[in-house]
Amino acid sequence: MTTGEHTMADAAAMRRALELAVRGPARGVNPRVGCVILSPHGDVLAEGWHRGAGTAHAEVDALAKLAPGAAEGATAVVTLEPCNHTGRTGPCAVALIDAGIGRVVYAVADPGEHSAGGAERLREAGVAVEAGVLGAEVEAMLDDWLFAARHHRPRVTVKWASSLDGRAAASDGSSQWITGPAARADVHRRRAAADAIAVGTGTVLADDPALTARDAGGGLVDEQPVPVVFGRRPVPAGAAVTRHPHAAVLLEGADLAADLHELQRRGIRSLFVEGGPTLASAFLAAGLADEVLVYLAPALLGGPRLAVGDLGISTITGARRLDFAAVERLGDDLLVVAHPRPTEGN
Incomplete structure (x- = not known):
């Protein structure tokens, strides 16, 4: 699959990830993020979302529900670009790489000064990355957080x-x-x-x-x-x-x-x-x-x-x-x- 292409399964999983994301707190420092992990055949393996500052990020929350090795070659569908920094939790990009994820699909790029760059890190590790899937819908959901992060x-x-x-x-x-x-x-x-x-x-x-x-x-x-x-x-x-x-x-x-x-x-x-x-x-x-x-x-x-x-x-x-x-x-x-x-x- 080349950059710019996504499947119906990707879009469906992103809609589900968006539903999961809104379960998180609407206020605070952290964004609301949802994640769905798909098998190479497009079946849902696990779901996760971020529950607030100090808790596992959506990707890590989803990976934690899988047995070791179960994410090998899978696709992670995430509403926000996986983070690339260590704060209260480690970089989600690294967690996805370590889990053996073969492909990552996300909707909106992370505008954070310290947290951005996850997509590049994933690509450098050989993970296929697809950006912009349902970007407008996720932008609307993250409107205030994205504005504050960008400005x-x-x-x-x-x-x-x-x-x-x-x-x-x-x-x-x-x-x-x-x-x-x-x-x-x-x-x-x-x-x-x-x-x-x-x-x-x-x-x-x-x-x-x-x-x-x-x-x-x-x-x-x-x-x-x-x-x-x-x-x-x-x-x-x-x-x-x-x-x-x-x-x-x-x-x-x-x-x-x-x-x-x-x-x-x-x-x-x-x-x-x-x-x-x-x-x-x-x-x-x-x-x-x-x-x-x-x-x-x-x-x-x-x-x-x-x-x-x-x-x-x-x-x-x-x-x-x-x-x-x-x-x-x-x-x-x-x-x-x-x-x-x-x-x-x-």
């Missing part, structure tokens, strides 16, 4: 709610509630889907947010985003965020790129930036917002409390242009989803 930071969503004239609060500072219950429920759904939720210390001091995700009945959802607070001012000992199910991550915010790298190092793949205007503006000005969510209420407030502050733009030609991805009606309000356009060189 060395979480994917950042910046959200705000405002009146139709762009105000986040009335002149006296009151802001609850600009938008209605349907919009607020949508925010909680998106909070629950994020690894972490961020505000600035100004918002903590002014609004005392809990930074939790809640269901329709007001109860805490099972999987809570990690609270992140940016700023130099101390968080009061009795602040609501101190009672969050997860300990808050405190970052100064002076170097957002470095702070995001630290969050990625901690296993945070997606960050939901909620406020306030100072923090939202900082992410936008730094070009670190990958998605913008604007909840628009059919109301006018006027006054100085803008949803977004100074972005360092002095002329219309310097405007940060975005592309609309979606517009959705939520009760009386509108949700506008937009993605910043890539700048030259990106």
Whole structure:
């Protein structure tokens, strides 16, 4: 079989490997990976998946279910390129070679600085390697993890709610509630889907947010985003965020790129930036917002409390242009989803 060819058995096994992969934890440093080992005749010999940091990788999990020598000449079908480094566990590429695997099929290349290179190592050992089988499906499943691994930071969503004239609060500072219950429920759904939720210390001091995700009945959802607070001012000992199910991550915010790298190092793949205007503006000005969510209420407030502050733009030609991805009606309000356009060189 030449490079670029794969069989129906390969595709079927990759779909099964994808089903196995999603059994693993959706959050954390490690990706979700599944593996199916096929005999030379295409029969399934073993299956495995990665159960989280410190546990056997999918390939090793599958190999462990086989008797010595049973993998000789077999095909390993894996959702992610077998790793080529030693961390808490050894290199999967070496484990496959030592087991006598004759062929490896994978969907997506490993983008890790230290873990990539498994395919090359396998080829050097005489193992046939086929890449890209069901690549789009596996890319979609590993979306947040791949983004974080490739960019060395979480994917950042910046959200705000405002009146139709762009105000986040009335002149006296009151802001609850600009938008209605349907919009607020949508925010909680998106909070629950994020690894972490961020505000600035100004918002903590002014609004005392809990930074939790809640269901329709007001109860805490099972999987809570990690609270992140940016700023130099101390968080009061009795602040609501101190009672969050997860300990808050405190970052100064002076170097957002470095702070995001630290969050990625901690296993945070997606960050939901909620406020306030100072923090939202900082992410936008730094070009670190990958998605913008604007909840628009059919109301006018006027006054100085803008949803977004100074972005360092002095002329219309310097405007940060975005592309609309979606517009959705939520009760009386509108949700506008937009993605910043890539700048030259990106």
